[in-house]
Amino acid sequence: MPDSTDAGAGIAQAALDTVQRCPREAIAIAQRVLAARSADNDTRSTADRAIGLALRELNDLPGALRHLRRAVRIADTARARALARMSLGYVLANAGSTAAALRAVTAALPELTAADAGRARMQRGVVLHYRGRYDEAVRDYGHAIDIAQRAGDLLLEARARNNRGLLNAHRGSVNGADDLSRAAEVFHELGLDLAAADARWNGGIAAGRRGDIAAALRCFAAVSEEYRRLAVPRPALLLDRVELLLSVPLVDEAVQVAAVAIRELRRRGMASDLAEALLAQARAALLAGDLDTATAAAAAARTRFRRQGRRTWAAFARHVELRAEFRRGTRSPALFRAMVRTADQLDATGWPDPALTTRIDAGLLAAATDRTDRAMDLFATAARTRGRGTAPRRAQGWYALALSRRLAGDEPGADRALRRGLAVLDRHRTSLGATELRAHSGAYGQELAAEGLDIAVRAGAPARVLAWAERWRANALRMRSALPPDDPDLVAALAELRLVSSLLEDAVLADRPVRALRGRQARLEQRIRDLARRVPGGSGVTAPPAVRTLAERLGGRVLVELVAHGDRLRAVLVRDGRASLHDLGSLAEAERLARWHRFALRRLITTGDSATARAGAEHVAAALDRQLFDPIRRRLADRCMVIVPVGVLHGVGWAGLPTCAGRPVTVAPSATVWLAAERRTAPVGPPVLASGPRLPAGQAEVRRLARVLPGARLLTGPAATADALTAALDDAGMVHIAAHGRFRADNPQFSTLELAGGPLFAYEWERVGRPPGCVVLSACESGLTGLRPGDEIMGFAAVLLALGTRCLVATVLPVPAEPTTALMLDLHRRMRGGARPAQALADAQQAFVASGDGTARATAAAFVCLGAG
Numbered sequence: 001m002p003d004s005t006d007a008g009a010g011i012a013q014a015a016l017d018t019v020q021r022c023p024r025e026a027i028a029i030a031q032r033v034l035a036a037r038s039a040d041n042d043t044r045s046t047a048d049r050a051i052g053l054a055l056r057e058l059n060d061l062p063g064a065l066r067h068l069r070r071a072v073r074i075a076d077t078a079r080a081r082a083l084a085r086m087s088l089g090y091v092l093a094n095a096g097s098t099a100a101a102l103r104a105v106t107a108a109l110p111e112l113t114a115a116d117a118g119r120a121r122m123q124r125g126v127v128l129h130y131r132g133r134y135d136e137a138v139r140d141y142g143h144a145i146d147i148a149q150r151a152g153d154l155l156l157e158a159r160a161r162n163n164r165g166l167l168n169a170h171r172g173s174v175n176g177a178d179d180l181s182r183a184a185e186v187f188h189e190l191g192l193d194l195a196a197a198d199a200r201w202n203g204g205i206a207a208g209r210r211g212d213i214a215a216a217l218r219c220f221a222a223v224s225e226e227y228r229r230l231a232v233p234r235p236a237l238l239l240d241r242v243e244l245l246l247s248v249p250l251v252d253e254a255v256q257v258a259a260v261a262i263r264e265l266r267r268r269g270m271a272s273d274l275a276e277a278l279l280a281q282a283r284a285a286l287l288a289g290d291l292d293t294a295t296a297a298a299a300a301a302r303t304r305f306r307r308q309g310r311r312t313w314a315a316f317a318r319h320v321e322l323r324a325e326f327r328r329g330t331r332s333p334a335l336f337r338a339m340v341r342t343a344d345q346l347d348a349t350g351w352p353d354p355a356l357t358t359r360i361d362a363g364l365l366a367a368a369t370d371r372t373d374r375a376m377d378l379f380a381t382a383a384r385t386r387g388r389g390t391a392p393r394r395a396q397g398w399y400a401l402a403l404s405r406r407l408a409g410d411e412p413g414a415d416r417a418l419r420r421g422l423a424v425l426d427r428h429r430t431s432l433g434a435t436e437l438r439a440h441s442g443a444y445g446q447e448l449a450a451e452g453l454d455i456a457v458r459a460g461a462p463a464r465v466l467a468w469a470e471r472w473r474a475n476a477l478r479m480r481s482a483l484p485p486d487d488p489d490l491v492a493a494l495a496e497l498r499l500v501s502s503l504l505e506d507a508v509l510a511d512r513p514v515r516a517l518r519g520r521q522a523r524l525e526q527r528i529r530d531l532a533r534r535v536p537g538g539s540g541v542t543a544p545p546a547v548r549t550l551a552e553r554l555g556g557r558v559l560v561e562l563v564a565h566g567d568r569l570r571a572v573l574v575r576d577g578r579a580s581l582h583d584l585g586s587l588a589e590a591e592r593l594a595r596w597h598r599f600a601l602r603r604l605i606t607t608g609d610s611a612t613a614r615a616g617a618e619h620v621a622a623a624l625d626r627q628l629f630d631p632i633r634r635r636l637a638d639r640c641m642v643i644v645p646v647g648v649l650h651g652v653g654w655a656g657l658p659t660c661a662g663r664p665v666t667v668a669p670s671a672t673v674w675l676a677a678e679r680r681t682a683p684v685g686p687p688v689l690a691s692g693p694r695l696p697a698g699q700a701e702v703r704r705l706a707r708v709l710p711g712a713r714l715l716t717g718p719a720a721t722a723d724a725l726t727a728a729l730d731d732a733g734m735v736h737i738a739a740h741g742r743f744r745a746d747n748p749q750f751s752t753l754e755l756a757g758g759p760l761f762a763y764e765w766e767r768v769g770r771p772p773g774c775v776v777l778s779a780c781e782s783g784l785t786g787l788r789p790g791d792e793i794m795g796f797a798a799v800l801l802a803l804g805t806r807c808l809v810a811t812v813l814p815v816p817a818e819p820t821t822a823l824m825l826d827l828h829r830r831m832r833g834g835a836r837p838a839q840a841l842a843d844a845q846q847a848f849v850a851s852g853d854g855t856a857r858a859t860a861a862a863f864v865c866l867g868a869g
Helices: 004-018 023-035 041-057 061-074 078-094 098-111 114-130 134-151 154-170 176-189 193-209 213-230 237-247 251-267 271-288 291-307 311-327 333-348 352-368 372-387 391-407 411-430 435-458 462-472 488-509 515-533 547-554 587-607 611-636 647-651 671-679 696-708 722-729 796-803 817-832 837-850 854-861
Strands: 558-565 568-575 578-586 641-644 665-667 688-691 713-715 734-738 752-755 758-761 774-778 786-788 792-794 807-811 863-867
Touching (some): 004 041, 023 041, 041 061, 041 078, 078 098, 078 114, 098 114, 114 134, 154 193, 176 193, 193 237, 213 237, 213 515, 237 251, 251 271, 271 291, 291 311, 311 333, 333 352, 352 372, 352 391, 391 435, 411 435, 435 462, 462 547, 462 568, 462 578, 462 671, 488 758, 547 558, 547 578, 558 611, 568 587, 568 611, 578 587, 587 611, 587 647, 587 854, 665 837, 688 722, 696 713, 696 734, 696 817, 713 722, 722 734, 734 817, 796 807, 796 863, 807 837, 817 854, 837 863
Parallel strands (some): 558 641, 641 665, 688 734, 734 774, 774 807
Antiparallel strands (some): 568 578, 752 758, 786 792, 807 863
């Protein structure tokens, strides 16, 4: 019979080997060893070591440290003690005690030989990695790989390659992908599913670092499913998700995920990862404009990094603090010195991207304080990055070059550099297939476009101002979404969300508990976002049109493009082939009046007509009208108008303003989008009329419309489902939908129209292959849009215009169901009689207002004509 001591040692080693296959099983095996009285101290040390490492995989760091310290304490031989110290050092690094971790692993090295020495080298590489000593870490990983290859130890080689690949990915090196791919392959061959999943996840990090966002999202989604299958929590991986969200940037979602990461990591005592989560929160807050949170979180992260001996990470946190201070308007010599010092530290320790942005900010500060030579030096250093790295990094390099040229008085050269930078971002944007990602990525061009716009405004060149406004505005709508129409996972997820949304609605109406349904709804929405974001890139960006091209299509109409320039609102007006530039006053005042106008109209609609409400609405409408149109009134004359709004002015009920009342007005996200819509040939398929549930007036509306539009396809009652309507949209000449609508400001792509069997989501309209020519949405707030940097819009209007629908008539306010039927019938009669949608809507609105009171005026003003009227 075999010796029981040897058998115990073999079982303890089996527990150790099972850690990355199934941590819970490893703990169970090791506990059997510890329960056996015959096991010697070295065997018990190995068992405790297995439990400690398994608990680390399950994110129980206090428990892991307890078992590993005991493994060191009870070991009899130098080798067993050194192996335990090696594992202890690894977990100490995870817990943030990097100095103690380095001492433990370094102390273990002299006692180990062959493959054991290779494992210790790898663990020391991990500790050095945590401490930001990257070159030393890469060397130790390389030594471990060499030892593993000589010893034929595939497991050690795979672990070291995984770590080296991840480190190189974080440093922006292209060498990481091969290491990670090889590591995942070996782990899979060895049956180590958890380790293979970790290596594949790291491959997603590498994809994100090289700018392939879609590939990173696909990878993260797939590996997340594997983690769920293995039932292993990975809260630290939330940090990688935040990093990817910030790279788009999806700022609101990054803020939420960072908060969840902080809560989970604090609860589990994962001090090292917690410090990184605080830094992630600070970066997200900075992008969101929440300077107080950014400063507080960055300061807390920096304190933790310094305690953990992670000086390079502390410099990164300091970078966020300094940028927040700069955004507050501080322009002191002390801030300048701190910025330059931090940028140099970041460059020296492998953080090139934050070093670049800090250096540009320092250059702007120097220029603002008349230190021109110093600013030129900083911009020149930053400009060297324009030929390498990710697209946002290269674009920042072109931005720095433009700043230096402008400082030198070479504004044409600055203009060329800015256009080169935006061209880099355009190519990057085409790699993002999902509309949502494209819309959010506009944040990267904000500084470049604002600088180019400023050059054009100061030169008093209307055509150039228009070109620069168009260069950055609503770019996402210039590219057809690449969402695959037959993605079964997305179809299934949307169908499930429709069911859950219906159940939730029923529960709310019946006053039943809804917590579980809301949680299920949130999880499904996240899954749908992930699935939609995995789409590969599509076509390129359409170039902004010249004034002459716009004029040819405008004919006798006038284009008014509103432009934000610093704190001023300006307008470029195109009429009869000529462009003119106008100052419309304070941007903040226009935004304030626009918000008050919406409030006044909503009050009239929802609370009923009264002398006070009517007078208030008329007063604010007159004030907004004067600011927007008095400076250009002579040039407007009585012509039809195409308006390109900016910011909150996208939500204006234009027919409620005196200048627009009775005048055909078309609203477009950009002149480029308007021109593309104007050029499209509308399909000639039969009209489609649909009504949703819980809206008797809507059902009556579409039945009456069916008499106005003979040959129309009618979808009412149980037949008016989301699937039926989506299928009917293809090639329809006109679609009219009367249903309850809900606009989702948090994610406009989840805005809904209520139909039989559950809601239709804006996401689903991206799946239509041949979009209808004109869509009329007699639904509350169906024309509202969510705004992202670059006046990118999201919601039903954005989806339809991006698909290729020429025109959308929809509401920017809640509207009463029954009174609008008369307006809709008149609108369709006029369009059937040959009137263009904008003309038909203006005439129908005038007739509707003439026959009603203040509530009728507000209801009419809620409808806008979007696209090409």
